[in-house]
Amino acid sequence: MHDHEHGVHAAQTETTSPHELRVRAIITLLMDKGLLSAEELRRTIEDMEARTPALGAKVVARAWVDPAFKARLLADAKAAIAELGIDTSAFITLKVVENTEKVHNVVVCTLCSCYPRDLLGVPPAWYKSLNYRARVVVDPRGVLKEFGLELAPDVEVRVYDSTADVRYLVLPQRPPGSEGLSEEALASLVTRDSMIGVARARTPAAD
Amino acid sequence: MRRVHDRGGWPDAGSIDRSEHDLAMWEKQTDALLRLLASRDKRILRVDELRRAIEDLDPAAYERMNYYERWLTAIENLLVEKGILTREAIAQRLAELAAQSG
Numbered sequence: 001m002h003d004h005e006h007g008v009h010a011a012q013t014e015t016t017s018p019h020e021l022r023v024r025a026i027i028t029l030l031m032d033k034g035l036l037s038a039e040e041l042r043r044t045i046e047d048m049e050a051r052t053p054a055l056g057a058k059v060v061a062r063a064w065v066d067p068a069f070k071a072r073l074l075a076d077a078k079a080a081i082a083e084l085g086i087d088t089s090a091f092i093t094l095k096v097v098e099n100t101e102k103v104h105n106v107v108v109c110t111l112c113s114c115y116p117r118d119l120l121g122v123p124p125a126w127y128k129s130l131n132y133r134a135r136v137v138v139d140p141r142g143v144l145k146e147f148g149l150e151l152a153p154d155v156e157v158r159v160y161d162s163t164a165d166v167r168y169l170v171l172p173q174r175p176p177g178s179e180g181l182s183e184e185a186l187a188s189l190v191t192r193d194s195m196i197g198v199a200r201a202r203t204p205a206a207d
Numbered sequence: 208m209r210r211v212h213d214r215g216g217w218p219d220a221g222s223i224d225r226s227e228h229d230l231a232m233w234e235k236q237t238d239a240l241l242r243l244l245a246s247r248d249k250r251i252l253r254v255d256e257l258r259r260a261i262e263d264l265d266p267a268a269y270e271r272m273n274y275y276e277r278w279l280t281a282i283e284n285l286l287v288e289k290g291i292l293t294r295e296a297i298a299q300r301l302a303e304l305a306a307q308s309g
Contacts, residue, residue, distance in 0.1 A: 016308040020233040023279055025300040027240060029292055035251065036243050044239035110215030112258060113274065122238065126225045128274045134220035146223060161215065164254055 048122065055086055056119040056169060057190035059096075060201075061183045064174045074098060077169070081119070090118050091167060097160060098171040099197070104151055106144065106197030107160045107168045108136045114162035116169045120192055127196065137161065147198040170197040177204050211266040234275040241282060252285050260285050 030036050059081050063070040073080040077094040088094060094116060097105040109115065110133045115123040126132050136143045140157045144150070151157065160168040172194040178186060181204060193199035214220075230238070244251040260281035261269075269277065286292040 016305075017233065019231075019237075019276065019279065021301055021304050021308065022283070022297075023233045023236045023240065024304055025297055026279075026283060026286065026292070027236065028304075029296055029300055030240075030286075033291070035249070035291070036240075040243055041236065041239055044242050045235050048235060048238060048242075108215075111212055112261065122230065124225075124227060125274070126223050129223055130214055130217065130270075131220045131223045133214035134217035135223070137215040143223065147225070164258065 051118055051121045053120045053190075053192035053195065054187070056116070056192070056195045057187040058084060059086070059119065059169070060171055060190045060195065061187035063096075063171055064178075064186055065183050070098075070171075073171070086119070088118060091116070092165040094119075094167050094169065095160075096169045096171050097158070099173045101173075102154070103156050103158060104144075104197065105158045105160060105168075105170045106136060106140055107162060107170060108133060109162040110134075110137055111161075111163075114164055114167060116167040116195075119169055120195060124192070144198060147193070149199055170195050172197075172199075172201040175201045175203040210262060211264075211269045212262045230275075237275045237279045237282070241278060244282070251291065252282070252289070256285055257281050260288075 027036070027041065031038065059073065062084060063073050069080060069083070072083075073096050077096040078088040078091055081088045081094070099105055107115075108127075113123055113128040115127060117123070132143070137159050140159050141151060144157075162168055172190065174186070175189055178189060181189075185204075189202040189204065191199060191202060194201045241252075241254075241257060243249060245254050245257070257278065261277050263284075264272070264277060264280065268280070272280065283292070283297065287294060287297075
């Protein structure tokens with residue numbers, strides 16, 4: 001029993017799956033060699049859990065209320081987002097693509113799972129699924145319909161295929177009825193799926 | 208010839224399972240392990256190497272494995288390929304851990 005294994009014992013439930021054992025074997029062997037520590041692992045998982053779509057939503061809401069920011073965002077996303085105090089240094093190239101009345105953008109990674117993680121957190125399982133990757137590039141309208149989003153025939157659909165070096169974030173359209181809302185209230189309308197492009201932003205609840 | 212990871216337009220793809228699930232701890236650990244090994248401080252492996260190792264998986268294994276199984280297998284293969292770990296040491300540690308958890 002190694003005293004540095006505590007960091008990886010949290011995973012243990014009543015039954016230990018083969019995957020849990022395997023990742024623990026690799027981690028503890030690397031710890032034995034001094035190549036990583038339980039503390040580093042804990043911090044990395046914490047950082048992963050702290051990255052959520054709320055970061056992307058903050059960017060979108062700012063773009064909705066500040067046209068000059070939006071222009072900077074579309075021109076140089078990394079620099080504009082850094083203005084909001086969000087660390088974008090892990091991105092090599094980040095491109096923000098804007099949905100309009102005439103153009104709808106949707107993002108995929110056909111080869112694997114590249115995704116703007118530092119703005120949206122870890123991708124949902126369906127984004128990484130073989131079926132989404134296969135279909136959205138050949139039948140984007142059909143896939144969007146499956147997600148509950150029907151686009152008018154005259155709306156052009158653009159599908160962006162991500163790579164390790166170039167990641168995309170969709171800037172959804174500001175929903176009708178959101179005039180006069182605070183930036184914070186606007187951010188609450190911006191869903192993860194609307195920033196991948198498989199949904200619109202929420203419309204404000206009428207009350 | 209098209210390789211198994213290159214899924215754009217892959218024929219006979221079915222409906223998309225949109226169910227949401229939180230990552231299991233082993234999945235978070237696998238993700239964190241890659242990020243640490245590829246971090247600027249360590250540079251033990253690179254994301255492009257991970258991708259290559261995933262793309263090198265046997266096609267049947269690629270289809271069968273879930274997402275983080277592919278990652279974990281690829282990380283293990285890379286660590287062995289680089290001479291950092293050996294298959295024997297991994298097998299031995301697995302046996303020890305299995306005995307402890309049993």
